[in-house]
Amino acid sequence: MQIGLTGARGTFGHRIAERLVALGHKVVPFAGDVRQRDMIKPFLDGLDYVIHCAAVVPVDQVRDDLANALHVNVIGSLNMAEAVAKKGSCGFAYISSSHVYAPSDQPLPEDAPTQPASQYGLTKLQGESWVRSVLPDALSLRVFSFFDPRQPVSYLVPALTARIRSADPAAVLPLRGAQCSRDIADASWLAGLCAELVTRQAQGIVNCGTGQGFLVRNIAERLSIAMGRADLSWQGFADDPVNALVADTTKLAQALGQAPAFDLDQSLADYVAALR
Numbered sequence: 001m002q003i004g005l006t007g008a009r010g011t012f013g014h015r016i017a018e019r020l021v022a023l024g025h026k027v028v029p030f031a032g033d034v035r036q037r038d039m040i041k042p043f044l045d046g047l048d049y050v051i052h053c054a055a056v057v058p059v060d061q062v063r064d065d066l067a068n069a070l071h072v073n074v075i076g077s078l079n080m081a082e083a084v085a086k087k088g089s090c091g092f093a094y095i096s097s098s099h100v101y102a103p104s105d106q107p108l109p110e111d112a113p114t115q116p117a118s119q120y121g122l123t124k125l126q127g128e129s130w131v132r133s134v135l136p137d138a139l140s141l142r143v144f145s146f147f148d149p150r151q152p153v154s155y156l157v158p159a160l161t162a163r164i165r166s167a168d169p170a171a172v173l174p175l176r177g178a179q180c181s182r183d184i185a186d187a188s189w190l191a192g193l194c195a196e197l198v199t200r201q202a203q204g205i206v207n208c209g210t211g212q213g214f215l216v217r218n219i220a221e222r223l224s225i226a227m228g229r230a231d232l233s234w235q236g237f238a239d240d241p242v243n244a245l246v247a248d249t250t251k252l253a254q255a256l257g258q259a260p261a262f263d264l265d266q267s268l269a270d271y272v273a274a275l276r
Contacts, residue, residue, distance in 0.1 A: 001091075002046055003198070006030040006080065007053030011150045012095065012143070015191035016053060023199055030054070034076030040083040049091035051198060052080050052131070055124070058154055062120040069123050077127035081134040092131070093139040093198050098183070098209065100125040100142060103243035107213075110142070110205040110251055128205075137203045141194050144209030144247050147267075148187035149274045156184070157271065160220050161227070170231045178217035178236030181244035183209040186267040193252065193260060202255045209247030210262040219264075226268040 003020055007013035008029035017027045028047060032039030034054050044050070055073050056062055062069040077094060084092045099121030102113045116122040128140050147157035163173060193208045214222075217234050224232045253259040 001048040001199075002026045002028060004028045004030060004043060004047040004050040005053060006034055006051070007055060007095070010053065010055075010057070011148050012146065012187055012191060013053040014150065015148065015187045016051060016095075016194055018188065019192045019195035020198070023195055025195075025199070034080055035071050037079045037083070040079060041087075044083060044087050044090065047090055049093070049198060050080065050084055051093045051095065051194075052077060053095040055095070055127075057120065058152075059118050059120045060154070062118070062123060066119060069119070073120075073123035074126045074130060078130040078134065081131040081138065085134050091139070091198070091201055092135050093141060093194070094128055094131045095194070096128045096140050096142045096205075097121060097124040098142055098144040098207075098245050098247065100128065101245060103245055105244055107211065107246045107248035108207070109248040110207060112248075139197060139202050140205045141197065142205060142207050142247075143190055143194070144207070144245065145182045145184040146187040146190050147184065147271060149271060150187075156182075156216070157219070157223060157268075160223050161272075161275070164224055164227050164229050164232065167229065167232055172233050172235050173220075175217060175220055175234045175236055177240055178215065178220075178234060179240055179242045180216050181213035181246060182216060182219070183212060183246040184214060184219065184264070185210050185262055186271060189262060189267065193256070197255055200255065206251050206255060207247040207249055208252065209249060210264075211247050211249035211252075211259065212262065212264075213244055213246040214264060222265055223268050223272075226265070226272045
């Protein structure tokens with residue numbers, strides 16, 4: 001297929017492009033602005049499918065310029081979906097987020113309550129809702145947490161990496177949210193799931209995650225070991241919240257034919273190797 005991709009310069013978009021090419025697709029990056037409707041129609045010429053990945057993602061950037069986030073994440077998503085609907089004969093996938101869900105102590109199926117805890121999550125849920133109102137058969141991929149060497153230090157694993165690198169020997173490092181549980185994988189692994197679902201032209205809402213919950217403290221400990229710093233220990237705070245965002249991957253397994261396997265320790269080792 002010839003697949004158009006918005007947000008191709010972002011971390012996740014870059015990984016999706018790699019995985020699509022590996023599957024034999026031709027990827028056409030969108031070089032325009034999703035807020036500008038007149039830029040979209042020419043982009044769609046000759047495309048069989050569009051993956052909409054462009055978004056303002058960092059929570060603080062959304063909070064600091066909410067109007068821009070709304071224009072990109074909501075209006076931009078609607079612009080792209082409307083253009084695809086008018087074109088016809090073109091598949092569409094919207095890259096959504098686990099941030100649309102309310103935290104739960106149980107794995108989250110696709111019909112779990114949506115109650116975003118951040119304005120970023122709210123914009124992604126609104127974008128998803130508008131896309132599905134225009135394209136009911138669209139694929140909405142609710143991607144759970146990921147890490148990648150391309151990520152800035154504001155994200156969880158890169159932030160932990162920076163702290164580990166600068167830590168004194170045998171240090172006890174304070175860690176906010178140590179008891180929170182996250183479904184986290186490397187970006188390339190998750191992008192592979194998305195690329196495979198697009199190849200199979202899946203429809204509806206599908207969680208993209210490992211189906212495993214890892215405590216943030218445990219992620220920090222495993223990363224420390226991968227970086228050769230088994231001397232470090234991590235200390236949570238008594239007033240920390242305890243919550244979880246973990247995917248129920250039943251629907252994902254059905255769409256792919258089997259539950260995908262994931263090894264966090266190996267992925268962290270690969271991540272550390274890529275930083276060298």
